[in-house]
Amino acid sequence: METMLLVLQFLADPYHLALILGGTFVGVLVGALPGLGSVILIALLLPFVVRMEPVAGIALCGIVYCATIYGGSITAILINTPGTAAAAATTFDGYPLAERGEAGRALGVATFSSAIAGIIGILVMIVATPLLARIAYQFGPAEYFALAVFGMSMLASISGKSVIKNFIAGAFGVLLATMGTDLTTGIERFTFGQADLSEGIRPVQMMIGIFAGGELLRQATLSGVQRNIVADAVAKLPSNADFKRLWKTVLRGSGIGTFIGILPAEGGTVAAMVAYNEEKRWSKNRDEFGYGAIEGVAAPESANNAATGGTMVPTLALGIPGGGSTAIILTAMLILGLRPGPQLFTDQPNLLAGLFGAMLGANICFLVLGMVGAKYFSRITLIPTTILWPMVFCLAALGAYSLQQNMFDVGIMLFFSALGYLMKRHGYAPAPIVMGLILGELIESSLKQSYLIYDGNLFAILQQPIALAFLVLAVLGVASPFIAKGIGALREKRTSK
Template sequence: MFEQAISAMASVIVDPYLLGLIFATTILGVIIGVLPGLGATTGAALLLPFTLTMDPVHAIAVLATIYVSATFAGSITAILINTPGTSAAAATTFDGYPLAQKGEAGRALGIAVISSTVGGIFSVLILCFAAPLLARVAYEFRSPEYFALTVFGLSMLASISAGGAVKNLIGGIFGVWLSTIGAERVTGIERFMFGNYELYEGLHFVPIFIGLFAISELLVQSKTVDKIIKTVSMKAVKLPTLEDYKKIWKTILRSCGIGTFIGVLPAEGATVASMIGYSEARRWSKNKKEFGKGSIEGIAGAEAANNAATGGAMVPTMVLGIPGSGTTAIILVGLMVHGLRPGVYLFTEQVEKVYQIFGSMFVANVMFMLMGLYAAKLFARVSLVPTQILWPIVFALSVIGAYAFQGQLLDVWLALIFGVIGFFARRHGFSVAPIAVGLILGEMVETNLQHSLKMFDGAWWMILTQPLALMFLVFAFLGLCGPMIFSWITKQKD
């Protein structure tokens, strides 16, 4: 197994086509990452239709490369124009921009590049070792355990960064309900189709995701057309000095651990990881006063954590079929579309493909480091593309991408409708990621609940007698009610 894994990962380096693809996608990912509003999730949603005719490994490598490179690239604009290219880079602005204003933009970018690369590579290594181990544990899972696990995954939506807990859960339930549209799988009874037989197999993820992420973002961006961007000038990216390394190595290592752990948690992602990475860097720092004024520890803490979350988020996605973030939800759809069923099967029957994907992520991390070091200045210029040119192009890519998936105009209308729904949801403080995650997990929840009920002759409480299932349900309960109970106890003590 180990030998097979190493040779599969090494095969990425000797495959010129795949290398070229990763190189081109890294450039695209960095461009997507530096364009404010067009983050990894929107980029992956737009690119998904383009991967349909590709080989499965190449397709997933493209999506994973977009994920890691766009997550890093958000830091370029966060540092140079005080606008995070992606939400995961929001914490980088706290110290990145102040340092750039002091005339040290090159140094800030150098720290961001190195921290992101170390975080990314660390998480890929953890992914390589943790994923097969978790897959072995998951081998024991039956319907009650999968049901409890998906409930746990849905409960974690409560803690997604954007929106409040209640709003996120409402979004998640709406997403699960969307998954019930179409013919019910056991009985074949048509649900919420209103005579539209194109919906017989249910709503497909691709147009819905294009709508929720790309079209809704277009409408959100329409509110910022008058925004004037101020840029900070920069000569070249500077590699950190020995002094810098001495100051930040502990922060980077801590953030690597935090980011990977947060990424592994279902429904958590790079944004939460970077915020926690930043606040932990501040908590442990000897120079707390520097934070917010251009601390290199702050940049390193946020950047190492957000890129470490990318590999972490791939663990539940590939092993359990539970996405770790909005972007991994799209990668999960990519896996399904290409017939790579996430779970134990993937790690027993298609080990080579899995490790080729991991190898691609490793290579992508190295490539974005080189691009960050030698071409960040050039990429920063891309962020100045006028919104009135960029977003109409995104519109064209969205509608054609939605159509191309199944060759149905209905998918285009669905993308537009869900774009408008997503926009209004965001307008009222609801995040769209829970809807996407709910849509993916919905079928798993219902099917596993049905199987569990059959297993226990309708006695649903028997699910609680399964130790692993009980553990996940307890985690779900703690995830939902823990913060409330904790604050109540604190109030009582006070």
């Protein structure tokens, strides 16, 4: 009840309302632009967010996170190009609907499904986050170590081409976390004599480089791509028949999205794909899927938007990012001196209420903006890559510079731009590096503390029930893709017999 009052108090402030309106507008606009997305936008905003008042800064991250995920659906439907990876599944049926003249219906269903599921996800977040955080009161170093290992184990199923590559990228992120002065001993590690590296790799510059800079180099090869809007439609309110047909789909998608979002390292992209496949499996109209089934729009859109609330749950309660975007939001929180966990709920109730209120407000705001302006938002894709990306780079470089007014930071950003491009080209997803960078410090410090507490006997970690449970889940998380592969092969053998 107290939280709800704080949420209302946040929403009653005109400055916060302006932030919601502006953030949602920019978020939907950027979400509609293929290549840019929530991760890049939040990374670009980081240099500004860390200078803002903490409640407003973190709220802004939450707003643009919700709005960009929705914005991706507009171009997925109108130009067959998902604005964000999370909207990839929306193209399967959204674009065929647009091609046969039902773009307005598809946009309307996408907007309503996104907003309803987004609100459900946030309500779950409001209830589940404090509950999960309360469990964290029982956590000691052993439990935190096991939890961080569990978070890393989820890299097995994060987006990317190979489980091994995800783990290599994750390990590289953990290695980056060890750079700089070791806080226990004061010894410098991997600084190569550079004083600027003594505080370690600066996460903001690294994230801007790996996401925005890496994408710029990839866009260099796509500058000749022409995009055409197949349909110039205004979003239409879903009919009663559509509501009746889709309410179960939206609820299922919301459930799947919220659950997958809560799992560390997973996010909207995985949620949307799973929801689409499940809807196809259970639908009476499964033959229509791929040719313009309206359920094929509602399911992924409800799942990826519900996941935004879900991914915030482990991020806020335990400090384990639920996905790429939340990893960056977590970084912003840490820079602002806000440590996630149970203390956050007692020390910073305004911050959490602000974030909840901002995300709720963003969902309501994009419902209105989407219904009125989807047609106009899609026009953003007509901005030539040749004009847009040089500006994105300059904004990224100046953002990286502005934090400490240091050209070395721009150099770091450039280094990670090249690395981000090469990694993506070779099938290494950049998100695991960020996960590793964030969890690396927690893994090392909790492992050292456990070593001291248990007198050098690390096997004692296995005697702690919660830690053991997380480690078992971690083993299952690593093994799950191989088990799924084995089951698939077994099924194939059976059917061929």
